[in-house]
Amino acid sequence: MIPVFEPVISEDEIEAVVAALRRGEISGTFGEALPAFEGEFAEYVGCKHGIAVNSGTSALQLAVAAAQFVPGGEVLVSASTNIATALGVLHNGQVPVPVDSEGVTWNLDLDLIEGLITPKTKAILPVHLYGHPVDMDRLMEIAQRHNLMVIEDCAESHGATVRGRQTGSFGDMACFSFYANKVITTGEGGMVTTNDDALAERLRLLRNLAFTEPRFWHQEAGFNFRMPGFVAALGLEQFHKIEHIIEQKRRVAHTYNEFLKDVPGLQLPVELDWAYNVYWMYALVVKPEFGISRDELAAALWDAAEIQTRTFFCPMSQQPVLHKQAGYRPVACPVADRLWESGLYLPSAWNLPEETIEIVCGAIKEQVAN
Ligand SMILES: *Cc1c(COP(=O)(O)O)cnc(C)c1O
DSSP, rough: OSSSSSOOOOOHHHHHHHHHHHOSSSSSSSSSSHHHHHHHHHHTTOSSSEEEOOOOOHHHHHHHHTTOTTTTEEEEEEESSSSHHHHHHHTTTTTTEEEEEETTTBBBOOHHHHOOOOOEEEEEEEOGGOOOOOOHHHHHHHHHHHTTEEEOOOOOOOOOOOOTTOOOOOOOSSEHHHHHTEEEOOOOOOOEEEHHHHHHHHHHHHBTTTOOOSTTSSSSSOOOOOOOOOHHHHHHHHTTTHHHHHHHHHHHHHHHHHHHOOOOTTTTOOOTTEEEESSSSEEEEEEEEGGSHHHHHHHHHHHHHHHHEEEEEOOGGGGGHHTTTOOOOOOOOOOHHHHHHHHHEEEOTOOHHHHHHHHHHHHHHHHHOO
């Protein structure tokens, strides 16, 4: 089988985890590895603070909690995203309102934002989908004009930049994931980054059950979202390789582009002139001109060489779990609907050899020939 992704864990990473275990960095928020990972990663992003947590989903839930919105507000989210983006909003008593995608980068369509803002709107939560950044200069300008908070979902965009500036450094807060298939991994894990001292303090407080003084006396409802120290040790080692990993992700994407550029009926991923795309996954859209549907192509790739693929996300506008929420606001998202039906991503491990990419592309071209 050629899997859609494959985490790469090296011996030095295993040794770093073992060393942290030997130092007793098991749980809690003490030790060397955790602050080192938080500090180095936040600095890379261009933020003063990094607050490591146990998943990207927790990072999103924690960030929205730290924002302290009055209940019943609305948060604009990318329609095409992992459900975690919307759940971080929902679990804080806020209503996620989907913003449809644009058809080029598949990110949220910035032209639609102002039409969706109401007096209830508190924040914008954009996702940098599949590693291509949102135009954050433009998004921040819209947010500032309407006095909205911005929380970036950077779960797929570690290292991506907008006019040379890192995703995660624009918004009030940014949420990263270190799940096994993300740009760097800790197994399960995440981080919130911010330049705001007060938000950083709240994030740390709420991550750790809102412990204050005296111990065991609590004024607020916190969470246990702590990242274990030995997990942070893995994150730190992975982080030290991030430039190499991103280079390799880009190599994989460029190789796919080269093999697929002349195939009719495929929309390939782009890199706009102001953007640096980290190609978290090599995603493409199967247009009607291709001749067969996305589902037929996926089945054919599996039959040809057990090539695993995955569809684009089901839009937030179509999620039953969100329809049930009090205050749910229906918004049509025709572009995200089309992407859900016609988009897929190909095997994208950063160590994917050129020969394997050639096999995948050969199997795709085979379908055109037929
Ligand atoms: C992976 C992902 C998440 C969730 O991260 P976990 O670490 O799996 O909880 C959130 N948002 C997006 C866009 C993601 O891709």
